[in-house]
């Protein structure tokens with residue numbers, strides 16, 4: 001085995017690739033899972049979303065805002081009546097061209113209550129946020145994200161107090177958001193302008209529509225209670241009969257993480273099974289080479305048996321050889337798998353997480369593959385009759 | 394009844410199943426005592442190797458009894474038989490049968506690897522001593538392909554000796570060697586035999602048979618004669634004889 005280096009290496013290659021792909025695939029799966037969870041929790045702690053539209057039969061109606069069933073008053077009613085709720089804010093949003101002097105930038109403008117900042121854990125880097133009075137007065141003030149600030153003002157120190165124009169309406173900048181970066185879906189969370197709800201809804205969009213309502217429960221334990229309170233209240237307000245379909249949806253953070261959790265689980269299982277197949281193919285490669293090796297070395301086996309090797313000695317010798325191949329292949333494969341994972345992370349910009357579990361799993365699996373596929377050839381070798389083996393040409 | 398080292402009684406060996414049966418051995422009975430040096434002779438296909446393989450515990454007879462060192466070999470299972478081969482028998486083949494790409498010393502160590510009562514250190518020193526006794530002490534790290542046929546056969550002899558067997562079985566040990574090298578091998582055999590080791594050797598060369606103490610003649614799977622060697626040759630003397638003519642030629 002050691003004396004036929006190239007062949008041993010090629011045999012090992014099957015296992016190396018198998019183990020490496022299992023590790024890389026699991027790392028990619030695990031990485032995306034964690035990333036999605038992080039994005040979901042960045043929605044804010046204990047957050048609840050209320051979206052207009054109905055849950056269609058057997059599935060999720062994803063087209064948020066396609067129906068105009070939610071109103072500002074719904075949000076205010078929740079604020080007053082649902083005691084499990086801490087923060088609440090209706091949301092309107094629209095893409096818009098933002099102009100500052102000679103520069104302009106296309107971004108998203110959001111209209112929200114000041115609760116939105118607390119609910120989403122949005123921190124202010126500079127200046128301050130607006131308050132309820134600004135909303136009542138539909139004041140023309142706004143808080144901008146870092147991307148917008150950089151593109152319109154190139155990060156000047158005196159950005160606060162400057163005026164930007166959205167749909168020809170001048171907005172005074174009173175705050176800059178702290179950097180949040182991209183979310184899982186590749187959206188730049190800093191490319192945003194946030195203004196008081198009434199200002200955006202009435203002055204900018206001239207609508208009564210509300211795209212969604214964002215709420216936060218008082219505590220994690222109260223999320224379900226809060227969800228139930230909201231359901232009851234809005235059904236009552238929308239006069240939905242007992243057996244009628246809701247014209248809105250309430251989604252909690254755990255609903256979301258369950259959905260995405262199961263998606264990424266399926267993804268991980270799929271990737272891992274594809275990778276396991278290559279490990280299996282690697283195992284068949286080992287079996288193939290071990291069978292060839294047993295045939296080639298029949299005479300050697302005969303000599304060993306003639307000088308007193310027992311069947312068990314020959315069996316052990318061949319099993320050890322195949323386990324050794326898969327063991328070393330497994331080690332190299334782990335190295336390669338981690339390397340590939342890091343490459344994916346660096347150049348693909350895809351989040352990866354190599355877990356100890358995946359390393360142990362693929363290592364164990366590759367050793368078992370060696371044992372399993374090495375057993376038959378070894379068995380064959382050990383059952384040879386000494387005199388037949390010696391006579392073999 | 395004297396206890397013989399080897400005692401075969403009415404053993405037969407039939408090869409092949411079904412239509413074509415080869416009766417390689419028919420009702421062979423033979424006793425070999427300790428300290429003997431036997432040459433088995435006979436035409437090709439007369440059953441010599443078959444007989445050797447059976448008394449060497451590499452193969453089993455189709456019928457008949459075989460006692461080796463008082464033990465009924467037929468009753469031993471595969472593993473016990475392996476142990477028996479390991480401890481009691483040293484085998485030497487015509488085609489050497491040493492492991493290629495394995496050093497001389499490692500080849501000699503091989504039987505000891507399967508003898509669990511021997512530790513690493515003892516294994517090394519015994520293998521070295523065995524190599525030394527066949528005159529290859531300086532070639533312990535050589536690979537078979539760096540050695541001559543005679544040297545390879547001497548490795549095989551060292552390997553046969555290393556577990557201190559009670560009998561050495563050699564199937565045409567000189568079949569692949571020239572006469573001078575053959576005499577050197579016979580010299581080793583005679584030395585071993587003088588030390589009390591029993592030797593059973595197959596050969597079809599009458600002059601090689603003359604180094605033994607007695608010869609047995611096989612014909613068609615049967616023993617047709619068993620007699621002592623009359624004019625026994627001594628390998629040392631023969632080796633001297635080959636040397637002389639060469640020096641004579643040089644002088645002329």
Ligand SMILES: Nc1ncnc2c1ncn2[C@@H]1O[C@H](COP(=O)(O)OP(=O)(O)O)[C@@H](O)[C@H]1O
Pocket residue numbers: 408409415416417435436437438439440441442443444
């Ligand atoms: N494995 C085998 N299968 C079938 N026939 C065999 C086998 N080995 C030997 N024979 C036959 O048995 C006879 C005796 O062979 P063998 O013992 O090798 O003779 P020798 O060594 O005296 O030349 C021969 O006819 C040979 O063809």
Ligand SMILES: [Mg+2]
Pocket residue numbers: 441442443
């Ligand atoms: Mg023969």
